[in-house]
Amino acid sequence: MTVKIDVIIVGAGLSGLSHAAHLLRKRNAKLKRMILEATYRVGGRTVIPAANGVDRWDFGGQWVGSTQTHILELIKELVLEAFMQFNIGKKVHHMGGPGGKVHTYRTSIPAPSPVVLIDLIQLFWEIGRLCATVCIQDPSTNTAELDSMTLYSYITRHAGHPKLKEEMVMCSRSVFGKEPSQMSFLFFLMSAAAGGMLPLLESTPGSASELKIKKGGTQQPSQCWLAERVGWKNVRLGSPVTAIWQDAEWGVTTTTNTFCSAVIVTWPPRLAAKIHYQPALPSREFLTQNMPVGHMIQFIITYQTPFWKEKGFSGETVAGSTSFLFCVTFEPSGNAALVGFIAGQQASQWSSEEGGERRKAVLSSLVKYLGLEAASFIHYEEKDWAKEVYSGGCPINVMAPGLLTYYHPSLRKPCGR
Ligand SMILES: Cc1cc2nc3c(=O)[nH]c(=O)nc-3n(C[C@H](O)[C@H](O)[C@H](O)COP(=O)(O)OP(=O)(O)OC[C@H]3O[C@@H](n4cnc5c(N)ncnc54)[C@H](O)[C@@H]3O)c2cc1C
Structure with missing residues (x-):
């Protein structure tokens, strides 16, 4: 069955839901909108898994700074609560290759x-x-x-x-x-x-990295927008778009048999190369082909107690050089967990390793930085964002x-x- 509407928005992440759908509604509330989302959830690169069956942690975009005025306005409008990133205590700093000395510091950046x-x-x-x-x-x-x-x-x-x-x-x-x-x-x-x-x-x-959004995290704005403003009936989950055609007679068509006057595409630039456009869009293709996306593997480790706090650490560790596995860890929300990122060249080196090996290496570094207790965790979870078919990497595309x-x-x- 074919459907005719005014505007199709491709992608139900923050851009598609909060931005495109909201702006359209402001411009003309009568416009018929349809959001096509490839996966079976909303939020895109913001997602919350449950760890140890109780706590819920952000597994994608998570910090909001005071210069990010749009998302701050949205948090206020949706009456969501934000809290300060915990950073009290000693921080660990390890540079200079495997033989480099491990330092601790209390200032905002390490004192060289x-x-x-x-x-x-x-x-x-x-x-x-x-x-x-x-x-x-x-x-x-x-x-x-x-x-x-x-x-x-x-x-x-x-x-x-x-x-x-x-x-x-x-x-x-x-x-x-x-x-x-x-x-x-x-x-x-x-x-x-x-x-x-x-x-x-x-x-x-x-x-x-000043603020985080209280339990429910950064996926909430997408869920709230969807529930309250866009309406589930206007969102089709599990609807990947692989081609967009435009002609004088039909207007714009997508692979989902939906016809419209205009399409707003919000998928990450890297994925645009996989889409077939008719007529071709050479300028857009050149742009997206020259915007490489970052590579991050995020891990979250849950513990019985925040043992690092008892030892005077904040949970923040910073490690440089490709010979180390991860570059940063933080305590995500004042609870007994550590969140960390394996990024850039480190991520591409470790991405092809077996998951168990990666976990062993992460824990062994944490034992070195925070003590033996780091090895006794309740739950370990990780996500390699480059392996997410409809994200292709993170956190953003650079130029x-x-x-x-x-x-x-x-x-x-x-x-x-
Ligand atoms: C680990 C990590 C840490 C981050 N940290 C921060 C941070 O601290 N602060 C910050 O501000 N930002 C951070 N970011 C970035 C932030 O999450 C993203 O900039 C933001 O979520 C992007 O939203 P978006 O809607 O533009 O794109 P996306 O969230 O990628 O949404 C695009 C949507 O399009 C869908 N889609 C893709 N292809 C198709 C297709 N062919 N057909 C239909 N649908 C399709 C996808 O499934 C997805 O739902 C981080 C991201 C990650 C992953």
Whole structure:
């Protein structure tokens, strides 16, 4: 049976439900909308599994920072409760390869040696200065030079001390799930411009990992929007779209036999290459092919007690270099669990290993950092986001060098500010 409606939205993640569906409703409440979702759940890269049958933890996007005003407004509107990320106590810092010393610190970022500190202050000051020149709404006000280099080439040129380089590589992995050699420096500056370099890395007030949403987590906005605003009758789960055709007679058609005047596509850019468009969309295809997605394997380990707290640790550990398995762990919500991320090159190396081996390696690092108690867990769960057919990676897609310049010829002009 064929169905004719006004607008089809493909994807029932935060963009599809909260953004596209909400904006459409605001513009014209009478528009007939239909959301087509490939999987049998809503929320996309926000998802909550139950661990140990009782507690529920975020297994995808989970932190909200005070510069993320749209999601904060949504949390308020839906009367959801947010709470501060727990970060009190000693944090663990391990850099310099397997032979490197394991340090602890209590400040928001590790205190390096005076020599590294001087380089770090200079580097962060310079990145902050460049961030201030970036116009996020219109990156064409920036120079092509910033877009022509990768984050790695910038670090190599400006981070004097090798230890600082290692820190920056670790930051790139833990924030973007990508190596710094894979992303445009201008794209990096655009991300850091939302508050600055330090807020991107920290979990203190005003930073990117400041808040979490109370039990029910970040999947709730999608579920609430769906239930209250969009209505289940307008959502078709288990409906993957593999092709979109447009012609003068029928308007737009998808593989699900639904006809409409317009389609809003919200699937992650990496997956767009798998979709057949008629007529072809060469500009869009070029764009999406040059937006590599990050690679993260997330794990959550549940314990009987938060033993690290009893020993004065916050649960936050940071490890650099590819010889280590994961780059960061946190205590997810003031409960007896640790959440961690294996990211970037570490994720691609460990993705093909057998799950049991990965778990053994994660636990052995945690034993080294937090003590023998780390080996006695109740429940261990992990998700390799690159293996999720309808996500293909996480947390976000980055832009390859030169891409912004390609799309904005005016980028070639010198920066006017
Ligand atoms: C481990 C992890 C940690 C993260 N941490 C953070 C964080 O701390 N803070 C933050 O702000 N963000 C974070 N993110 C990113 C954040 O979760 C995403 O940016 C956000 O959820 C993306 O929403 P979206 O709707 O744009 O895309 P998605 O959530 O990917 O939704 C797209 C939807 O489209 C569907 N779909 C795909 N292909 C098709 C098809 N062919 N036909 C029909 N449907 C299709 C998918 O099933 C999915 O439901 C993280 C993500 C992950 C995975």
